[in-house]
Amino acid sequence: MRILLFAVLAVIPPSLIGTLVWQGRKTPPTEHAPAAARPSGQEADATLRALFEAPPAGVKLKEKVALYDEKGLFDYIDGAAPIFIDRHFRKLAASEMATPEGSDLVCDVYDMATPENAQAIFDKEKSTTAKFVDGWPEAIAGPMSFVFHHTRYYAKLTAFDAKAEAALPVVARSLKEKMR
Amino acid sequence: MTDRDPPRPGDVVPESRLREGGKNASGGDGAGADGIDRRALFRVGLTAAVAAGSVALGLGLRARDGHGRGKTLPKLKDHRVDKVQGALEMAIVRGPDPAANVRRAVEAMGGMGRFVKRGERVVIKPNIGWNRLPEQAANTNPEVVAEVVKLVAAAGASKIWVTDVSVNTPEQCFARSGIEKAAKAAGAIVVRPDAPAFREVDVAGKLLRTADILFPFVEADRVINIPVVKQHGLSGATMAMKNWYGMLGGQRVKLHQNIHLSIVDLASMIKPTLTIMDATRILLANGPTGGSLADVKQMDTIAVSSDEVALDAFGAGLLGLSPTSLGFIVEGMKAGLGTPEWRNLKFEELGG
Numbered sequence: 001m002r003i004l005l006f007a008v009l010a011v012i013p014p015s016l017i018g019t020l021v022w023q024g025r026k027t028p029p030t031e032h033a034p035a036a037a038r039p040s041g042q043e044a045d046a047t048l049r050a051l052f053e054a055p056p057a058g059v060k061l062k063e064k065v066a067l068y069d070e071k072g073l074f075d076y077i078d079g080a081a082p083i084f085i086d087r088h089f090r091k092l093a094a095s096e097m098a099t100p101e102g103s104d105l106v107c108d109v110y111d112m113a114t115p116e117n118a119q120a121i122f123d124k125e126k127s128t129t130a131k132f133v134d135g136w137p138e139a140i141a142g143p144m145s146f147v148f149h150h151t152r153y154y155a156k157l158t159a160f161d162a163k164a165e166a167a168l169p170v171v172a173r174s175l176k177e178k179m180r
Numbered sequence: 181m182t183d184r185d186p187p188r189p190g191d192v193v194p195e196s197r198l199r200e201g202g203k204n205a206s207g208g209d210g211a212g213a214d215g216i217d218r219r220a221l222f223r224v225g226l227t228a229a230v231a232a233g234s235v236a237l238g239l240g241l242r243a244r245d246g247h248g249r250g251k252t253l254p255k256l257k258d259h260r261v262d263k264v265q266g267a268l269e270m271a272i273v274r275g276p277d278p279a280a281n282v283r284r285a286v287e288a289m290g291g292m293g294r295f296v297k298r299g300e301r302v303v304i305k306p307n308i309g310w311n312r313l314p315e316q317a318a319n320t321n322p323e324v325v326a327e328v329v330k331l332v333a334a335a336g337a338s339k340i341w342v343t344d345v346s347v348n349t350p351e352q353c354f355a356r357s358g359i360e361k362a363a364k365a366a367g368a369i370v371v372r373p374d375a376p377a378f379r380e381v382d383v384a385g386k387l388l389r390t391a392d393i394l395f396p397f398v399e400a401d402r403v404i405n406i407p408v409v410k411q412h413g414l415s416g417a418t419m420a421m422k423n424w425y426g427m428l429g430g431q432r433v434k435l436h437q438n439i440h441l442s443i444v445d446l447a448s449m450i451k452p453t454l455t456i457m458d459a460t461r462i463l464l465a466n467g468p469t470g471g472s473l474a475d476v477k478q479m480d481t482i483a484v485s486s487d488e489v490a491l492d493a494f495g496a497g498l499l500g501l502s503p504t505s506l507g508f509i510v511e512g513m514k515a516g517l518g519t520p521e522w523r524n525l526k527f528e529e530l531g532g
Contacts, residue, residue, distance in 0.1 A: 075347065075433070077469050079413045080412075081436070082413060127472065127474045127475055144316065158312075158471040160356065
């Protein structure tokens with residue numbers, strides 16, 4: 001009788017905790033990328049931030065660069081996040097910039113962990129009518145946007161007027177040179 | 181009885197004997213004359229204390245997640261109006277002027293006076309989620325929003341709110357979309373999603389139980405949804421039902437774990453008066469964020485109905501998608517929110 005009583009009482013706590021925690025939480029996102037291929041967190045974050053340390057040519061930073069991880073990515077791109085996460089996304093650096101004339105543009109650089117992953121998301125997102133940049137087959141210039149991939153990074157630049165749009169190729173090349 | 185004799189029923193066992201080397205009179209661990217000694221009681225007590233602690237911890241976790249709270253949370257009102265015999269159930273208008281399209285479509289549905297009465301408070305919910313220009317088609321067209329505000333004001337509304345929970349920085353989204361300026365100029369109060377703007381309500385859904393939502397949705401007499409039509413990476417498309425994500429506070433990642441059911445949960449919670457779907461420009465790819473004009477298609481279309489499932493089915497067609505390929509449309513139909521067979525409704529197509 002005592003053994004039974006102890007057994008019942010012993011089973012209650014783990015069962016209760018397990019059930020309640022399970023109710024409010026789902027399985028964390030699966031880790032997709034091979035661990036060996038992924039750069040270490042702190043070092044990779046520092047490299048990502050360094051892309052913006054000296055603002056790209058022809059623009060100035062309007063705000064501090066914001067970093068988003070897998071979980072936070074939904075708060076920045078909402079339902080587009082799983083497409084990146086499925087392709088081994090590691091971290092995003094998002095920055096709003098302005099030209100000297102005050103025209104705004106947004107620069108999002110995704111660290112995709114490996115060059116293959118960066119190419120994969122580039123291929124996924126490119127429009128069927130995409131216009132590749134002359135002499136730069138990893139870049140697409142669309143109206144009001146400029147998208148490219150280089151090393152493990154995938155960059156999306158968005159302009160909000162014609163002056164900012166004209167600055168996009170310069171900013172893109174400046175970023176590319178810093179991507180190692 | 182000697183000290184070493186086992187006790188018999190009715191014997192008095194000296195306390196000193198119970199303490200001997202942890203052994204009881206019968207030679208077992210912890211059992212006294214009545215079957216339980218202090219050590220056993222201690223174990224039972226300790227286990228019970230751990231169990232009680234676990235219950236408290238569990239209830240704490242549960243409460244932190246918004247479940248099982250003692251207080252009664254408000255539920256949202258039913259904002260729908262009674263159906264009118266013979267009235268249109270859906271109107272679709274095509275033309276180059278977005279404001280004129282809105283006027284014609286609402287007029288065809290019986291006029292705004294059918295949906296908003298004098299003195300009522302009305303909340304208008306466009307998509308203002310993104311730091312994007314109107315041309316990039318990630319947000320509702322500001323001309324459409326302004327025209328709806330004007331129609332609601334002309335119907336005699338005492339207060340008109342325009343609000344949304346932006347995904348990107350609200351200040352940027354409200355300004356860049358052109359909606360804040362257009363809505364204010366048309367006479368609306370624009371509510372940005374700052375922390376004090378939220379109230380906790382009972383959702384009572386399959387996935388969502390409670391939610392923090394923008395206060396105008398709690399206070400308003402009428403609710404008008406003005407979604408834009410976009411491709412969406414996870415749900416396939418975002419149109420009328422998905423637009424309700426934008427009245428919620430909190431982290432969005434939780435909502436996306438079962439996106440189709442959570443869309444339907446929200447659409448079941450809020451029963452809008454009218455939905456005015458903006459397909460002036462639609463986003464065909466890279467949604468919901470967009471950015472490149474290469475992904476945008478000019479459609480010059482406005483569709484109006486109080487059946488959100490029907491409107492979403494119509495919008496899916498504009499995106500080149502089969503309505504039944506979208507989980508939230510199928511789930512919405514199952515939940516009784518409407519029909520994807522929009523052509524079975526009493527509808528009219530104008531312009532073109």
